[in-house]
Amino acid sequence: MNHGRDRHCEAFLEMLVAERGAARNTLLAYDRDLNDFATFAAGRGETVARASAETLRGYMAGLGAQGLKPRTAARRLSALRQFHRFLLREGIRTDDPTGLLDSPKLPGVLPKYLSEAEVDGLLAAAARLPGRPGVVARTALEILYATGLRVTELLSLPRTALAGDAALLMVRGKGGKERMVPLSDAAKHTAAALVVLSDKRIRWLFPGRDPARPLTRQAFFLLLKQVALEAGIDPARVSPHVLRHSFASHLLAHGADLRSLQMLLGHADIATTQIYTHVLAERLRKLVEAHHPLAIGT
Numbered sequence: 207m208n209h210g211r212d213r214h215c216e217a218f219l220e221m222l223v224a225e226r227g228a229a230r231n232t233l234l235a236y237d238r239d240l241n242d243f244a245t246f247a248a249g250r251g252e253t254v255a256r257a258s259a260e261t262l263r264g265y266m267a268g269l270g271a272q273g274l275k276p277r278t279a280a281r282r283l284s285a286l287r288q289f290h291r292f293l294l295r296e297g298i299r300t301d302d303p304t305g306l307l308d309s310p311k312l313p314g315v316l317p318k319y320l321s322e323a324e325v326d327g328l329l330a331a332a333a334r335l336p337g338r339p340g341v342v343a344r345t346a347l348e349i350l351y352a353t354g355l356r357v358t359e360l361l362s363l364p365r366t367a368l369a370g371d372a373a374l375l376m377v378r379g380k381g382g383k384e385r386m387v388p389l390s391d392a393a394k395h396t397a398a399a400l401v402v403l404s405d406k407r408i409r410w411l412f413p414g415r416d417p418a419r420p421l422t423r424q425a426f427f428l429l430l431k432q433v434a435l436e437a438g439i440d441p442a443r444v445s446p447h448v449l450r451h452s453f454a455s456h457l458l459a460h461g462a463d464l465r466s467l468q469m470l471l472g473h474a475d476i477a478t479t480q481i482y483t484h485v486l487a488e489r490l491r492k493l494v495e496a497h498h499p500l501a502i503g504t
Contacts, residue, residue: 212253212254212255214254214255214293214298215237215240215244215254215255215289217292217296218236218240218288218289218292218293219233219236219237221292222236226381227380227381227382228381229380235281235285236285236288236289239281239282239285239286240254240285240286240289242282243257243262243265243282243286246261246264246265246268247261247265250264254289255293255298255299256299257303258303259303259304259306259307262286262303262304262307263307266279266282266283266307266308266310269282269310270310276310277310279310280309280310283304283307283309283310286304287302287304287307290302290303290304318443318448318451319448319451319452319454319455319456320439320443320444320448320449320452322456324437324439325347325351325449325452325456327437327438327439328347328433328434328437328439328444329344329347329348329351330437331433331434331436331437332344332347332433332436334436335432335433335436338403339429339432341396341399341400341403342400342412342421342429343429343430343432343433344396345393345396345397345399345400345411345412346360346412346426346429346430347433347449348390348392348393348396348397349363349368349393349396349397350446350449350450350453351449351452351453352388352389352390352392352393352453353375353377353387353388353389353393353453353470354387354450354453354454354457354470354471355377355387355450356379356380356446356447356450356472357423357426357446357447358423359377359378359379360412360446361410361412361420361421361422361423361426362378362410362420363410363411363412364409364410364411365401365404365408365409365410365411366401367397367411368389368393368394368397368398368411369397369398369401372389373388373389374386374387374388374389375387375388375389377472379472380472380474381474383472383474385469385470385472387470397411400412405417412426426446427445427446430444430445430446431444450471451482454467454470454471454479454482455482457470458482464479464480464482464483467479467482
């Protein structure tokens, strides 16, 4: 046991794996958050599973006093809420002491994304890279921008994922959930060119230095930075996640709706997709400026 940790914490973590298919990094984060709270609760003579609402309020207030970033504090509160809902569901508690806790106010940070011209510049720069790295970079960029895949989803694609005439790609995302995403002809053509360069016995579309394993995230990030430099774009502005945001933002700018985008991105909750409403708001503003009688000539 660890500072007031009890068997209920272990049961909660086991549930995250069994029912939600939680990734190892997610489990480690929840484990750290529960440990931190357990230490605080133990200082008040309470266990983490039997902590009072007053102790939870004191803990959250203490996080702010320590200067913890609001986003980190919000994640800790989310872990505690999920843990207590689990206790309630399992009949271990008859109340949820996190119910009345206020969430830390988060700054309204808009997702960073590239312009359409910048994405075109990246694709052109990747095409200029010599040899296999250039084909890998071009293929990865075409797929990321055509599908909005997460980097883990991209790098775990099998060698045959884009083969054949299929216009849709089946992706296994977070929690093992599957979704369909449309494929562009450019993505299929570049993937075909990459497959030609690979040994037929290799399982992955993007094999790593050890062909038995996919390309690592770190190696792929370095390749993207190289492409960004070639394109004359600040490498700090380019990442797989930025390309995912660019995919989403450009789709909305061209008329897609949030619900369709939620399905394409594999978001479990529409609230997650709503970070892109800034694009919708800008589109509506331009629509009014272009077509409203009172806006003409202003």
